[in-house]
Amino acid sequence: MPFVKAKSQKRDYDVIVVGSGAAGGQSAYTLCMDGAKVLMLEAGRRYNPATETPMFQTPDQAPLAGVGTPQKPFGFYDATVDGGWEVPGEPYVRTSDEPAGRFDWWRARMLGGRTNHWGRISLRNGPYDFKPHSRDRLGFDWPIAYEDVAPYYDKVELLIGVYGSNEGLENTPDSSPGCLLPPPKPLVSDLLVAQRARRLGIAAIPGHKAVLTRPLDFTGSPARLHPGNVTAQRILAEDMRARAPCLWATPCGRGCSIRANYQSTTVHLPPALASGNLDITTDAMAYEVTLGRDGRADGVSFIDRTTGKQQHASARVVILAASTCESVRILLNSRSAQFPQGLANSSGRVGRYLMDTVGSSASGQIPLLESLPPLNEDAADGDQLYVPWWLYRDQRAGKLPFARGYHIEFGGGKRMPGYGTGAGIEWLTGGSYGLKFKQDVRRYYGSFVHFDGRGEMIPNAHSYCEIDPSVKDKWGIPVLRFHWRWSEHELRQAEHMQRTFAEIVDSMGGRMQGPVQSDGAKAIAPGGSIIHEVGGAIMGSDPKTSVTNRWCQTWDVPNLFVTDGAVFASNADKNPTLTIMALAWRAADHILERMRRKEL
């Protein structure tokens, strides 16, 4: 089966999955391994990490030493092609260009979607994160609790391979025994941050990242993941055996030809394809879910990008997993007499409550790390350690001027030199050049530590997207228009991040690079720039105020599901990808059960 052109698609699919990233990959994997016939539609081209990944290429081999450009925003060697905040011919509309009021939309038009560019940081939401409104009366509770999702976090971790440790910390859940791979050794700079931050009452613990620090358990995990399904166990065992552990070199963001980290294309799609139950059509730009006379979804209309022609595929069930905003766009563009304001939008909430992550960054220069002997510090490409949110008690006591928390990702070490090495260090060197400059660069190389705060944004009525009344993309599909506003909670949190970074750098005996930003509006990264956007089709327990129920099933159309970040009712500081996969698996299990009962 596998890759089929539009004209070769069959007519009897059980499920159409729109999108091939974390949500689409997981949805298709779960369905196919249990025997459902699935058609996956991907807007971008086919992509093969085994043959396309620039594993050991060096910056001197790339144009412009490999630095990012609008055509390759995260650098020439970043795995994402045909993607970024600007996609030629596919505009969107911003209602503000101000840094604190803008939203920039990242897209990846390629197989595997946005899993080709992500940090692989795989954190679980904790119990508080599903019931935030109950705790502080802000935002919304989810209609599910941590206990509903925990078994699926276990499954996803076992399947994709996540390193980390169980620390028993508040709202930072432990995994079930055997789910996590051992964390990698920390770098010198990691240990220094941990030592000094601890003196401030800030605990750094092993990060959680979808990187194989040893081979997957191909003898035990398949039976644990697919009990009673011998075929699935055999396929998965074979596939797990084919994934090599990390070789401790080359940045994960380039992709991984040996399949040591998670990309949908290296983890979800190969076994799903091996099941024989998955057809994938690439270059298929979905724009509408069509509605049958019975009020049920009967298929998906898409543009075949290779011909520019409109096509239609049909199935019993439709899953939107096109990425948060693209799924919203498809719903809003699926208008009919029954749903004049967009499909599954009787609540009027489709597009509402968009959230990104609160982001703020800083770097420090640390004299203790100067002139260290040569070391190989490629390690796991960062995130050996991180700092989970640590001020729950102060927050409960009303000592913080904002709600919700953030975690700190940090890193340093002797990374591969390139453009930027030796740049902007006049504040340290006094403007040296010549032999002194070469000595200075050697001295300061590897002496910087970088901090990224990643915090929770509370959904608000001013941050949303809708269909622009006039602008269309090159395929004639109406585009999204974004509205964005941060609340005081986010701005104060960003300010708090800056202060914390400065305190940690100070405790390390270092100096902050650049000013400590005390104005939250300047400290916060623009909306969409952290690329954690979720919401827009939030799940809830009331059809009047939410788009889907607890199973990611739209209230209005029983055979239409949304399994990507759009269903998030809150956006905890934890990076969303692991939760997207856990919810997609859970939704797919539910769909399988309902199909078995002939309810779908």
Next chain:
Amino acid sequence: MDRRTSIKWVLAASAAWPLSGKHAARAGPSPTGRGYGTDPNLLAVYHPGELWSLTFTAPQRRLAGILADIIIPADEHSPGASSVGVVEFIDEWVSAPYPASQRDRPIVLGGFRWLNDEAARRLGKGFSDLATTEQKGICDDICQESRSQWRDAARFFALYRDLTAGGFYSTPVGRKDLGYMGNVPLASFDGPPPALLEKLTLP
């Protein structure tokens, strides 16, 4: 003339920044072009000039190399910047059809002109024809952006130093100069050596 007097003297009569007034057009038009597109071959090896045409004239190339070698000269560890392709890298950079390049292009080309004008004003020759000590005399006046009285020229020098470093440390020679040991497959990652941690009193 002591340094303080020399600064006053130069301040009173230094070369005008060439991008204002009648010199503005001399940087030439910004490059236009499609760049490498959104789906380039990531496995190919690229060389400056392959994807978009380069800018520097022969005299500019000469000056670019002299200045790059003033910033990163040869020493006992590694050769100078111009010998590892830094001039070609900077030429590629200022010629690229991307926003960062378009921003930097007039600064670099304007900086070259300023150096020549300033060299002519001080010593009656082009910058490239000065003795090394004379060239460094001018660099000394603009190498510290935060303190220099010649803000545009100092901004140019700071950028040019960053570009020179970027070009140099991106190469195998630059990686070796810094003792970079990574980008090789390892069977295991064992972390820092215990002796080093002990020295730093880290656990």
